[in-house]
Amino acid sequence: MADFNVNVRGLGSVSVIDVKGYLDAHTAPQLENAFNQLINKNNYKVVVNFNDLSYISSAGLGVFMAYVETMRENKGDIKFSNMQDSVFNIFDLLGFPMLYEFYGDEKEAVNKFEKPE
Amino acid sequence: MFADFRSDQNFITIIFSLIISFVFLASAVYIFASFRELFFLRQKHDPSTYFNTMMVFFLLLFFSNLLTAIDPEFDYPKNAFYVVSLILISINSLRIAWIAFLVKKQKVYLLILSIVLSILFGFNFALTLEDNALSQVIINFSPGFHSLLNLLMIYGTIYFGVIFFTTLFHLPTAEAFDRKAEEVTSLRDLTKLVTEVLDFKELAKTITNVTTRICNSDSAWLVIINDENYELSSVNNIGYLEADKLSKKILEDKDIEIESLVTLNQETVEVSIKNDFRKFNFSWIAIAPLKVHENKKGYLFAARKRDYEFDYDDKKAIESFSDYASVALENAILIEKSIEKERLEKELDVARDVQYKILPTKVPEYDSLQLSALFVPAFEVGGDYYDFFNIDSNNLGIVIADVSGKGISAAFIMAEIKGVFSSLAKVIMNPKKLLVKANEILSESLDSKTFVTAIYGIVNLETGQFTFARCGHSPLIVITDGESKRFTPTGMGLGLDDSDMFESTLKEMEIQLKNGDILALYTDGIPESQNALNEEFGYERFEKILIDNAQSDTEKISNKIMEQLTIFSKDYEQHDDITLLIMKWNFNNKKSGKVNG
Numbered sequence: 050m051a052d053f054n055v056n057v058r059g060l061g062s063v064s065v066i067d068v069k070g071y072l073d074a075h076t077a078p079q080l081e082n083a084f085n086q087l088i089n090k091n092n093y094k095v096v097v098n099f100n101d102l103s104y105i106s107s108a109g110l111g112v113f114m115a116y117v118e119t120m121r122e123n124k125g126d127i128k129f130s131n132m133q134d135s136v137f138n139i140f141d142l143l144g145f146p147m148l149y150e151f152y153g154d155e156k157e158a159v160n161k162f163e164k165p166e
Numbered sequence: 167m168f169a170d171f172r173s174d175q176n177f178i179t180i181i182f183s184l185i186i187s188f189v190f191l192a193s194a195v196y197i198f199a200s201f202r203e204l205f206f207l208r209q210k211h212d213p214s215t216y217f218n219t220m221m222v223f224f225l226l227l228f229f230s231n232l233l234t235a236i237d238p239e240f241d242y243p244k245n246a247f248y249v250v251s252l253i254l255i256s257i258n259s260l261r262i263a264w265i266a267f268l269v270k271k272q273k274v275y276l277l278i279l280s281i282v283l284s285i286l287f288g289f290n291f292a293l294t295l296e297d298n299a300l301s302q303v304i305i306n307f308s309p310g311f312h313s314l315l316n317l318l319m320i321y322g323t324i325y326f327g328v329i330f331f332t333t334l335f336h337l338p339t340a341e342a343f344d345r346k347a348e349e350v351t352s353l354r355d356l357t358k359l360v361t362e363v364l365d366f367k368e369l370a371k372t373i374t375n376v377t378t379r380i381c382n383s384d385s386a387w388l389v390i391i392n393d394e395n396y397e398l399s400s401v402n403n404i405g406y407l408e409a410d411k412l413s414k415k416i417l418e419d420k421d422i423e424i425e426s427l428v429t430l431n432q433e434t435v436e437v438s439i440k441n442d443f444r445k446f447n448f449s450w451i452a453i454a455p456l457k458v459h460e461n462k463k464g465y466l467f468a469a470r471k472r473d474y475e476f477d478y479d480d481k482k483a484i485e486s487f488s489d490y491a492s493v494a495l496e497n498a499i500l501i502e503k504s505i506e507k508e509r510l511e512k513e514l515d516v517a518r519d520v521q522y523k524i525l526p527t528k529v530p531e532y533d534s535l536q537l538s539a540l541f542v543p544a545f546e547v548g549g550d551y552y553d554f555f556n557i558d559s560n561n562l563g564i565v566i567a568d569v570s571g572k573g574i575s576a577a578f579i580m581a582e583i584k585g586v587f588s589s590l591a592k593v594i595m596n597p598k599k600l601l602v603k604a605n606e607i608l609s610e611s612l613d614s615k616t617f618v619t620a621i622y623g624i625v626n627l628e629t630g631q632f633t634f635a636r637c638g639h640s641p642l643i644v645i646t647d648g649e650s651k652r653f654t655p656t657g658m659g660l661g662l663d664d665s666d667m668f669e670s671t672l673k674e675m676e677i678q679l680k681n682g683d684i685l686a687l688y689t690d691g692i693p694e695s696q697n698a699l700n701e702e703f704g705y706e707r708f709e710k711i712l713i714d715n716a717q718s719d720t721e722k723i724s725n726k727i728m729e730q731l732t733i734f735s736k737d738y739e740q741h742d743d744i745t746l747l748i749m750k751w752n753f754n755n756k757k758s759g760k761v762n763g
Contacts, residue, residue, distance in 0.1 A: 144658030
């Protein structure tokens with residue numbers, strides 16, 4: 050079974066979630082847990098760092114859809130960064146770039162939260 | 167007359183002596199038989215040689231009396247046999263291992279009985295030696311029997327003497343031995359229970375019971391970890407509330423780590439139920455973790471009120487009981503899993519059934535357009551859907567869709583999508599408008615994390631115009647003039663967004679088909695099929711097969727792709743549904759068809 054790992058870091062007022070490995074229907078609950086914990090702590094500004102993610106299934110995509118509204122309602126957002134091309138293609142095909150912000154670098158995404166234009 | 171009286175008296179004496187002798191003979195045989203039985207009791211090896219040798223010497227002694235009867239001087243064989251018999255008696259008297267298996271109460275009883283019997287046998291032995299009337303009677307009856315009786319009395323004296331002392335020395339350890347024996351029996355019973363009883367609660371009850379009894383504790387209870395919560399499985403000699411409070415107090419204490427058996431000194435728990443205030447004070451508590459595959463799944467508690475520590479044996483016993491509980495718990499978990507698995511499999515059967523019923527059974531046939539559809543469901547049902555709608559005699563609507571998620575929920579969403587598309591296809595002639603409407607409907611009904619990707623297109627069967635729009639679905643592939651083109655007009659997945667954004671970003675596209683052009687609509691199950699090396703089938707392989715087989719009819723092309731896919735991922739389980747629609751435009755066929763028709 051392919052591995053999946055979630056790690057949550059605080060970076061000022063922004064929380065960074067590092068995802069690693071395979072995100073599918075079986076591992077998605079781990080990511081859901083991470084989001085639930087952030088919401089419990091009223092942390093609504095989230096950057097997801099995809100640097101080490103090699104695969105995402107439709108169930109994995111669903112996790113972001115499920116939480117993005119809560120974040121936005123509370124003046125936060127979910128932004129994506131450091132995505133590999135193969136993973137970005139899946140997001141792109143589905144039209145995610147029209148709804149979510151994607152950044153090449155995690156810092157860029159964090160800065161966007163701190164200094165919105 | 168005197169003589170008569172004498173002879174009468176003689177006669178009576180003889181009868182009387184004979185009766186006495188036979189009574190003695192019978193008792194001797196009975197006693198000897200009893201000895202024999204005791205001798206063979208609980209022997210690990212067959213000791214019959216020793217006993218038989220002794221019997222042989224008894225007999226030799228018996229017959230050697232005949233020799234002395236012939237010549238009183240000739241008595242040394244008799245004495246020799248007598249001494250050997252005595253030695254054998256002494257050796258055989260040591261075979262009393264069965265004493266160890268008696269419980270304390272029985273040992274006390276045996277102690278009294280053996281001293282009484284030993285004295286009685288000793289007394290009788292003295293009697294046989296003395297020159298009294300009784301021994302005279304027996305000697306007259308048979309000197310050999312007299313010797314045997316003598317030996318038997320010695321045997322009894324020695325045997326019961328040995329028993330007396332052995333029991334005396336066994337008595338102080340009797341209690342410990344009793345406990346060990348009970349432990350062995352309990353473990354045996356538990357082993358049987360673990361394999362027979364499938365209900366964990368039932369077993370937990372037995373385990374706490376046994377723990378209390380064997381480990382000299384006042385109370386015992388079993389706690390199971392369920393979703394990070396502590397749950398009491400069974401209590402023995404303590405209330406649920408008290409046990410619950412005490413275990414939480416101990417288990418939530420960060421300073422106490424329970425990786426193996428831990429003992430704690432002085433634990434108090436106070437419980438008040440309404441106005442009833444109770445205080446429990448345990449001097450010693452032992453806690454053993456229940457481990458299943460190195461994961462802690464629960465704890466077994468044994469608590470003692472008296473102030474003496476759990477000794478080595480107590481701890482070992484608690485550990486072995488917690489091991490049994492672990493095994494039982496593991497069994498229970500496995501059974502639950504297999505029931506759950508069975509339920510899931512049934513559910514998947516239903517989902518697969520639904521899926522098959524939703525998909526069209528027949529592919530429509532046209533002169534100008536050759537069509538073939540291929541659908542291979544994955545074990546864990548995905549949510550692939552395709553359909554054809556005869557809008558009018560010139561227009562054919564085609565849809566391919568993929569519901570995110572799997573299993574029964576995906577199958578039900580499929581059913582909903584079929585309803586949405588088949589009703590909209592009849593009233594909306596424009597693919598983009600149709601998909602916008604479909605998104606409106608689906609955004610309301612789909613939960614926030616579910617979406618559907620789709621391509622909806624309309625083929626004009628007269629002009630070969632294909633108008634379509636894409637909602638997050640894999641690109642449309644067209645093979646024309648031996649080259650492959652992927653069409654990916656923008657468009658979000660259905661259910662992703664319910665605002666105007668969906669409509670404003672959705673692009674409709676029009677393609678003019680030429681004779682021999684091939685259109686491929688498919689779900690991501692094809693390019694994302696994996697082999698054992700985790701490589702994906704990908705678009706290049708897919709397109710190459712399409713190009714190479716462009717001259718074949720659509721049925722053959724589909725089969726070729728499925729064949730290559732199977733070869734590619736032969737060592738890998740198919741994870742997602744595979745759907746493939748192949749269309750080939752051939753207007754010449756139509757013309758000739760019309761002429762002929």
